[in-house]
Amino acid sequence: MAVLSKIRQRSLLLILVIGFCLLAFIVGDIINSGGFGVTRNIGSVNGKDIPVQEFLQKVNEVQARQQGISPSQAANAVWGQEVENILFEERYDKAGLRVGRDHIFNVYAQDPQVAQNPQFLNALGKFDKAKFNEFLVNMKTTNPAQWQMIEKNKGLVEDAAKKQLYVTMLKAAFFATDADGKAKYQMDADKAAFDYVFVPYSTINDDQVKVSDEEITAYMKKNEKKYKSEASRDLEFVLIENKPSTADEAEMKNEINSLLSAKVEFNEATKTNDTVPGFANVTNVEEYVNKHSDVKYDTTYVTKKDLPLEYAEQIYNLGKGQVFGPYIQDGYYKLTKMMNKKGNASAKASHILIAYKGGKAPNPAITRTKEEAKAKADDLLKQVNANPSAFAELARTNTDDPGSAQTGGEYDNIAPGQMVKPFNDFVFNNPIGTTGVVETEFGYHVIKVTGKNEAVQLATIAQKIEPSEGTTDEVFTKASKMEMDAETKPFADLAKGLGLTVTPANKIMMNDENIQGIGSQRGIVKWAYGKDTKIGDVKKFDIPQGHAIVRLKSINEKGLLPMEEAKITVLPIVRNQKKAELIRKKMEGTTLEAVAQKTGSTVASATDVSLANPTVPNVGSEPKVVGRAFGLAAGKTSGLIDGQMGVFMVRGKGVTKAPALPNYTAYTTRLSGEAKQQVQGRLSQALKEKADIQDNRAEFN
Missing domain, CATH: 3.10.50 (Chitinase A; domain 3)
Incomplete structure (x- = not known):
């Protein structure tokens, strides 16, 4: 009883303690579940969430793969991919779509890094699934880390295979009939002739027609799909x-100019005043440049064409130890000192490669022997020596080097060691104009040395021009x-x-x-x-x-176009509708001549107008007018037509039908091809328009 009495006495405290514990439990759960304004998901598509952590990890992976891409760009790219993946996954599930090993290999076969890798090609130079499969099997033991990476991306490859298969199936359902082909032919080839009277909308000044914001909004609501807009x-x-101000630039110019002359500086180490020579006379150039320049000393040799175009002549013609400047380039004040010059720094040469079967990385289609290749190379050399100007054409028609075929065999700015040794030695050890045949592991090369470049080594002090x-x-x-x-x-x-x-x-x-x-x-x-x-x-x-x-x-x-934007696109349409009402009242009469007399217009003629190109001469594109003309019998007159540029009345003069073709295969094939090309884009857009998409990116980006 005593215990019960104490419990009753402490009941209020006990209730408060239990209540506090329950509150703590609830708050903790809310926080863990993303409550109090914290969103766990980056968004959702048709109720399927896109978790934040997974999304951010993919963004990081995109940034790691694509150097220089910003976080926002990466996030937007991943978002687009995630939305599309979910939408298409729904389609795969409804279709009961599954993919097998061959489908996945087809995806790999379309990746240039895989499909063009020589170790996966057969004798015909085609991607060999068996070789690629053998590579994957061996990788599991020879390179476990790479195998894990492939396993990690397996789902992505399967999704790509499903999309490829699904889109292929849809494309198969798109086709054009002979009737479609015939109709397309007739739209292109049938020609109409007609007379017309035209009163332009421009005959009424814009200030004579008032259009309210409410009228613009009403028009957009009638065409809501066309004029919808995101927030x-x-x-x-x-x-x-x-x-920098003018004074700042002048001060910087004086400062860099001072580096040209000797000056006295206090030496902290020796506690004495030392005379420091100017830039032209310093002995430790690297130390001097690094001390005074915002860009570190660089020992690289450069050719004349690599120098600043504006100052190339002055810098290139400097004597050893001479200094040019100060000059301004790319926002820097600069002083440049000539350190050294050397010849044969780079070369220019043209070549024709004649490969043979068994040579390194040969074209599988090449069947000539080594002896036949040598004979062909020698014959080409004779032709080159007999007619040097023919080299480029001979290269285009004979070389087995696809990298230089389009340039007439020419390679410019060849650096020492860039080419295989026999090629390199011939180019750099012979004077300009030398021709010859050189054998390398790739085959026989007919080579002509066409240029040599001297290079210079410079020391440049560059100080950024800053405020x-x-x-x-x-x-x-x-x-x-x-x-x-x-x-x-x-x-x-x-x-x-x-x-x-x-x-x-x-x-x-x-x-x-x-x-x-x-x-x-x-x-x-x-x-x-x-x-x-x-x-x-x-x-x-x-x-x-x-x-x-x-x-x-x-x-x-989110909703209709903003009014400012609508006034650019919608206002002219509504205004012309009102102008059309005023113009119609002036266009009295049942004949073109009567209307022309009433409005001060003239009766004009149009000939050879097609439905595919519905252009009225001296007016512009008028599909509605041309369509009406095709429907009129000769001598019959239309009513008033509100066109793109004004109000028309048309009198038909006849339609010349194009002669029938034996078949319309060319038109049918073209229509089918165009429809198939648009399948994936149109499907993706349609799925997005129909989907319920919640986008929370802005909370994390």
């Missing part, structure tokens, strides 16, 4: 560049002040007062990264889509060029 943002910005600290501070202050002033003053007025240009950046999508005029600026996009960012807000962003002051102009939610 976007419209921005405008000014760029305040952080670039001083004072200039940088001044630019920062200017940008910050504009950001603050924009809270109370018109953005355009502020920009004009500072002599800056306001640049628009419209239709920025949620997962975009690049902003034209600024470059890759994911931070600006995220700010524009931030829940606290309102229309009219202004923010300064530090970018490589300096500072961008950005203003959010408008927020366009």
